[in-house]
Amino acid sequence: xxxxxxxxxxxxxxxxxxxxxxxxxxxxxxxxxxxxxxxxxxxxxxxxxxxxxxxxxxxxxxxxxxxxxxxxxxxxxxxxxxxxxxxxxxxxxxxxxxxxxxxxxxxxxxxxxxxxxxxxxxxxxxxxxxxxxxxxxxxxxxxxxxxxxxxxxxxxxxxxxxxxxxxxxxxxxxxxxxxxxxxxxxxxxxxxxxxxxxxxxxxxxxxxxxxxxxxxxxxxxxxxxxxxxxxxxxxxxxxxxxxxxxxxxxxxxxxxxxxxxxxxxxxxxxxxxxxxxxxxxxxxxxxxxxxxxxxxxxxxxxxxxxxxxxxxxxxxxxxxxxxxxxxxxxxxxxxxxxxxxxxxxxxxxxxxxxxxxxxxxxxxxxxxxxxxxxxxxxxxxxxxxxxxxxxxxxxxxxxxxxxxxxxxxxxxxxxxxxxxxxxxxxxxxxxxxxxxxxxxxxxxxxxxxxxxxxxxxxxxxxxxxxxxxxxxxxxxxxxxxxxxx
Numbered sequence: 001x002x003x004x005x006x007x008x009x010x011x012x013x014x015x016x017x018x019x020x021x022x023x024x025x026x027x028x029x030x031x032x033x034x035x036x037x038x039x040x041x042x043x044x045x046x047x048x049x050x051x052x053x054x055x056x057x058x059x060x061x062x063x064x065x066x067x068x069x070x071x072x073x074x075x076x077x078x079x080x081x082x083x084x085x086x087x088x089x090x091x092x093x094x095x096x097x098x099x100x101x102x103x104x105x106x107x108x109x110x111x112x113x114x115x116x117x118x119x120x121x122x123x124x125x126x127x128x129x130x131x132x133x134x135x136x137x138x139x140x141x142x143x144x145x146x147x148x149x150x151x152x153x154x155x156x157x158x159x160x161x162x163x164x165x166x167x168x169x170x171x172x173x174x175x176x177x178x179x180x181x182x183x184x185x186x187x188x189x190x191x192x193x194x195x196x197x198x199x200x201x202x203x204x205x206x207x208x209x210x211x212x213x214x215x216x217x218x219x220x221x222x223x224x225x226x227x228x229x230x231x232x233x234x235x236x237x238x239x240x241x242x243x244x245x246x247x248x249x250x251x252x253x254x255x256x257x258x259x260x261x262x263x264x265x266x267x268x269x270x271x272x273x274x275x276x277x278x279x280x281x282x283x284x285x286x287x288x289x290x291x292x293x294x295x296x297x298x299x300x301x302x303x304x305x306x307x308x309x310x311x312x313x314x315x316x317x318x319x320x321x322x323x324x325x326x327x328x329x330x331x332x333x334x335x336x337x338x339x340x341x342x343x344x345x346x347x348x349x350x351x352x353x354x355x356x357x358x359x360x361x362x363x364x365x366x367x368x369x370x371x372x373x374x375x376x377x378x379x380x381x382x383x384x385x386x387x388x389x390x391x392x393x394x395x396x397x398x399x400x401x402x403x404x405x406x407x408x409x410x411x412x413x414x415x416x417x418x419x420x421x422x423x424x425x426x427x428x429x430x431x432x433x434x435x436x437x438x439x440x441x442x443x444x445x446x447x448x449x450x451x452x453x454x455x456x457x458x459x460x461x462x463x464x465x466x467x468x469x470x471x472x473x474x475x476x477x478x479x480x481x482x483x484x485x
Contacts, residue, residue, distance in 0.1 A: 001016055001017075002016075002017040002030075002048070002053060002091065002092065002093045003015060003016050003017060003091075003092050004017060004046075004082070004089040004090070004091055005089055005090045005092065005481075006087065006088070006089040007220065014275050015032060017046060017048075017053075018050050020047075020048075021045060021046050021047035021048055022035070022046050023042060023044075023058070024039070024043050024044045024045065024046070024084055024331045024464040025039060025040055025041050025042040025043040025044070025058070025060075026039045026040060026041050026043070026339075027041040027042055027156075027339055028157040030042060030043075033286075034084065034087055036086065036087050036180075036183050037085075037086065037169070037180020037181060037183075037184065038062045038084075038085030038086040038314060039062075039074075039084050039085045039086075039087060040058070040059075040060040040061050040062070040085070040089065040337040040339070040340075041061075041062065041338065041339025041340065042058045042059075042060075042335055042337075042338070042339065043057070043058060043060040043084050043085065044056060044057050044058055044060060044064040044084055045058060046076070052075050052076075053076040053091070053093065054073060054074070054075055054076065055071065055073070055074055055075075055076050055082060056072070056073040057071065057072050057073070059337065059338065060084070060085070060337060061085075061334055061335070061336065061337045061340075062085040062086070062181060063085070063089055064082070064083070064084055065081075065082065065083035066080060066081070066082055066083075067080055067081050068081070068083075068470075068474045074408050076091050077091075077093075078091065078092055078093045079091070079092065082348070083420055085181075086181070086426065086442075090350065090402045095415050131140070138260070150371075150374070150375075150433050154371045154374060155433065157367060157368065158371060158428055158431060158432075158433060159431065161360075161364075161368050161371075161428065161429075162428075162429065162430065162431030164359055164360055165187075165429050167359050168187070168216055168217075168359045168360070169183065169184070169187075170210070171216050171357075171359060172212055172213065174207050174215060174354050174356075175208065175212045175338065175354050175356065176208060176212055176245060177205075177340050177343045177344045177347065178336040178337065178340030178343075179204075179205065179209070179333065179336065179340075182198075182331055182332075182466075183209065183335050183356070184429075185331045186198070186210075186213065186305065186329075186331060187213075187429065187447050188208065188329070188425050188426055188429065188443065189303070189328045189329045189422070189425075189446075190217075190301075190303055190365065191215070191365070191368050191369060191372055191425040191428065191429065192328060192369075192372060192418075192421045192422045192424070192425035193301070193307070193372070193373075193421070194303075194306040194327070194328025194421065194422070195284055195303055195305065195326060195327050195329075196303075196305050196306075196327060196328060196330075196331055196446075197269075197306045197307075197308060197319075197324070197327040197329070197330045197331065197450065197476065198210075198305065198306065198307045198308070198331050198333055199307075199308050199310050199330060199331065199332050199333065200307070200309075200332065200333030200334065201309060201310065201311055202309060202313055204333045204335070204336075205332075205333075206307045206333055207223070207265060207267060207307065207445075210223075210263065210265045210305045211223075211265070211388070212356065213263070213358045214262070214263045214303075215358065216356055216357075216358060216359045216360075217263075217358065217359070217360060217361070217362070217365055218263035218358035218361040218362060219263050219361075219362050219365070220261040220262040221261060221262070221263045221265070222235065222258035222259075222260075222261040222263075222264055222265070222298060223256050223258075223264075223265040223267060224264065224265065224266055224267065224301075225267045225268065226266060226267060226268050226269050226270075226271045226272040226276070226465075227271055227272060228271060228272060228273065228274050228326075230272045231276060232276050232279035233257065233276070234257065234276075235257050235258060235259050235276065235279045235290065236257045236279055236282065236283075236289045236291060237254060237255050237256040237257035237258055237259070237260070237289075237296075238254070238255060238257075238291070239252040239253070239254050239255075239291065239292065240252065240254075240255050242252050247320060254294065254296070256290065256296075259279075259280075259283055259289065259298065260275075260296075260298060260299060260468060261299060261302075262299050262300075262301055262302060262303070262362060263303050263305060264302075264303070264304050264305070265305055265306075265307070266280065266304055266305070266306035266307070267306075267307050268307060268308065268456055269306040269307065269308055269319065270308050270309075270316045270317055270318060270319055271316055271317070272317065273317050274317055275321060277317065277320070277323060278317060278323070278444060280304060280323070280324060281304070281322070282327065283298060283304070284304050284323075284326045284327075285326060287300070287302050295399070300362070300366060301362060301365050301366055301369065302341075304328070314316045320377070321409075321453070322452070324450050325412065325414055325450075325451060326419070328418050328422060328446075328447070329418075329422070329443075329446035329447065329451065330446055330449050330450035331446055332446075332449075332466075368428065371428060372425045372428050373421075373424075373428060374420070375424040375428060375433065375434060375435060376433075376434050377420055377423075377424065377434070377435055378434065378436075380437070381420070381423070381435060381436060381437055381439075381440060382442055384437045384476070385416050385419040385420050385423070386416055387438050387476055388419065388440070388444060388448070388472060388473075388476060389410070389411045389412075389413070389415045389419065389448075390412030391403060391410075391472050391475070391476060392407060392411045392415075392468075392469075392471045392472065393407075393409075393410030394407045394409075394410060394446060396407070396410070400472070400475050402471060403468065403472070405455070405457065405458075406454055406455055406457065406463055406468055407452055407453065407454060407455065407458070407468060408453045408454060409452075409453040410451070411448055411451035411452060412451070415447060415448060415451050418443075418447045419440050419443060419444065419447050419448075420435070420440070422439075422443040422446075422447060423435040423436075423439035423440045423442070423443055424439070426439045426442060426443060427439050433463050441473055444469055444472075444473055445466060445469055445470070448465070448469045448472075449464075449465045449469060450465070450468050452465040452468055452469065453465075454468070
């Protein structure tokens with residue numbers, strides 16, 4: 001009898017697979033329904049055919065993976081790890097005689113001779129890695145380390161927030177259909193006190209997501225449509241000369257721009273010249289702006305959520321790397337799956353409207369942000385985040401061979417801060433009082449994808465920074481707590 005053992009906080013939950021096979025998805029009509037946002041309505045299927053088990057992706061949004069590699073159709077063997085979106089399971093077939101487990105296939109990144117590859121499941125490096133001379137960067141072993149207890153007020157706030165977080169996702173999901181992973185990544189950036197860049201083609205509800213988020217969090221919201229003729233003062237504000245009609249005296253009065261809000265939507269930020277783009281730099285980093293000789297503090301909390309269209313390059317101005325680095329996350333917004341798209345069409349063209357009520361307010365957001373900063377982090381988690389960042393730099397000794405070949409410039413120290421900060425926010429959102437290497441791995445893609453600059457050879461081969469980051473996650477051993485939810 002073949003089984004799937006799903007990995008979770010309470011151990012592995014085994015599900016028997018009938019010989020006729022199963023369909024896996026979020027839709028309750030599937031043979032094996034999984035109520036998880038990263039799983040599509042009809043995500044994948046497992047079928048027994050010609051004496052072997054086959055897994056086939058059904059056009060899912062977040063992909064189906066076999067031993068870490070994304071697949072459209074593949075043969076599944078005893079002991080293999082399968083993944084539907086963010087949900088992982090181990091496949092076992094009692095009819096198969098135990099045999100040495102083959103190495104997991106590498107992701108779709110061109111291999112470099114003697115490039116290192118890691119078997120994450122067993123925690124052992126491959127023979128190719130050893131032969132190349134590449135070594136796993138050191139990680140402190142802290143088995144005796146214990147997370148210091150949180151203040152009772154902080155613990156109570158985390159418990160209260162984790163219960164509200166589910167309601168928060170549900171309310172947003174009533175307006176923004178699907179895109180669960182995108183919603184969670186944007187919320188992670190918000191509670192980690194960071195900014196997010198949303199990358200996606202028009203019509204994927206990027207603007208709707210940001211405006212909906214401001215309503216359920218009861219935050220001030222302003223939208224600025226970035227155009228080629230937009231000036232910095234159109235964002236920050238300017239001094240206006242006024243005359244007192246009674247006395248005839250003239251004086252300057254500062255008229256605040258749209259940046260004086262809690263949540264600023266910079267729509268199509270790459271359509272305005274660098275001079276105007278740079279007007280956001282000081283605000284994003286310092287949370288205040290300078291006009292003339294006066295400095296003005298921005299409201300708290302403050303976030304910049306920018307959108308960018310990846311397919312139109314005419315009349316656009318690419319963001320400089322220094323400004324890209326100010327964004328905690330680069331969130332890729334993809335097309336919805338078939339079931340979600342049907343629901344979108346039905347809801348938008350129907351007569352019913354959704355009324356949103358605030359789930360929390362700005363003061364609660366600030367309190368959660370403060371708790372996130374106080375979450376303890378184990379030394380080995382910090383080392384793992386450090387190793388990931390240093391491995392993206394082709395001139396560092398920690399860099400694997402494929403990074404030296406495919407990456408021109410790697411991530412800076414701000415990436416390590418972003419990895420740990422976002423991992424702590426993710427842990428709090430799940431009601432935990434400490435973060436793990438699993439949290440770091442979960443936020444690695446949105447943190448690193450815009451900080452790894454690929455070479456011309458990589459671009460010519462069609463290799464993206466996403467593929468490089470995924471390869472790094474497989475190459476570097478995450479640690480003993482990688483299976484935590």
